[in-house]
Amino acid sequence: MGDRVDEAFAAHPRTGFLPERQRRFADRDAPLPIGHGQTNSQPSTVARMLRLLEVPVGAKVLDVGAGSGWTTALLAHLVGPTGSVVGVELEPELAAWGAANLAATGQPWARIVPAVPGVLGLPDEAPFDRILVSAEAPVLPRALVEQLADGGRIVVPVARGLEVGRRTGDDLAVTRFEGYRFVPLR
Numbered sequence: 001m002g003d004r005v006d007e008a009f010a011a012h013p014r015t016g017f018l019p020e021r022q023r024r025f026a027d028r029d030a031p032l033p034i035g036h037g038q039t040n041s042q043p044s045t046v047a048r049m050l051r052l053l054e055v056p057v058g059a060k061v062l063d064v065g066a067g068s069g070w071t072t073a074l075l076a077h078l079v080g081p082t083g084s085v086v087g088v089e090l091e092p093e094l095a096a097w098g099a100a101n102l103a104a105t106g107q108p109w110a111r112i113v114p115a116v117p118g119v120l121g122l123p124d125e126a127p128f129d130r131i132l133v134s135a136e137a138p139v140l141p142r143a144l145v146e147q148l149a150d151g152g153r154i155v156v157p158v159a160r161g162l163e164v165g166r167r168t169g170d171d172l173a174v175t176r177f178e179g180y181r182f183v184p185l186r
Contacts, residue, residue, distance in 0.1 A: 005050045008077035014043060017070035017101050034068050036091040041134055046071060052164045052177075053130050053155045055079060062121055062147065063087035065134035066112045069098030075132065076102070076110035087112035088122060121147045128152060140165060145172055 015026040018040055022032045031039040050071075055061060055078040063072045066087025075085045087102070089095035092114050099112040113122075120143040121131070127149035133141075136157040145165060148154050154165040162177040 004055075004078055005047055005074075008050070008074040009043070009047065011077050012070065012073040012105055014040065014070060016104065017068040017073070017098075034094065036094055038065075038067050038091065038094060040068050040070055046074070048177075049132060049134075049155045049162065050074060050078065052162065053132055053153055055130050058082040059129040060127075060149075061085045061130045061132065062125075062128040062144075063112075063132050063134070064115075064121055064144065065089065066098050067094055067134065069101035069112055071132060071134055072098065072102050072110055072112055073105045073107065075130075076105070076107040079109070081107075081109050083109060085110035086122060086125060088115040089113075090115040090117065120144055123147055130154070131156075133157065136160070140172075140174065148172075 015023050018026055019034055025032055029042055029044050031042045034040050057080045059079045061075050061079055063075055066072045066089040072085055072087035079085055089098055089112060095112055095114040102110055102112055120141050126147035128147055129149050129152050131144055131148055131154040133156040140156055140158055140163050148167045150167060152167050156163050164175045166173045
């Protein structure tokens with residue numbers, strides 16, 4: 001799985017998803033501000049999350065907290081043209097900027113839409129094979145788990161860690177990895 005993630009990173013460099021004033025820092029393994037109190041996540045953390053998500057070619061993926069569009073572009077690369085990715089972003093200006101950044105990657109099977117305030121994810125488009133969340137929740141959000149397909153996986157930052165959920169029927173097996181920090185999920 002690591003090779004596919006590395007290929008996605010090579011195909012979609014972080015630089016194209018950063019504000020002009022941050023681009024000189026694109027190679028730093030650190031979160032970088034993108035405006036509206038949001039960040040472009042640390043590359044090593046993004047890579048870890050994508051590897052934990054185990055995205056297959058052809059999957060239907062939800063990207064919560066799409067921000068600048070970088071993770072949506074990486075996910076689109078992983079699913080390929082037989083899959084689909086939809087990113088949601090609560091900040092309308094970031095959603096528009098992220099959508100423009102994503103469009104420049106030439107992956108029409110992916111899109112970014114403004115999130116509906118008070119609604120997590122896109123319940124009307126569920127179920128999703130994979131869900132990636134790029135903002136920290138106090139607990140694993142039930143509303144997102146309900147949007148996960150049977151056999152699906154979700155990766156969510158929860159209380160300074162990463163939680164990976166694997167759904168089998170009505171059961172969800174969760175594995176936790178400590179030591180991660182994100183902006184809060186709203």
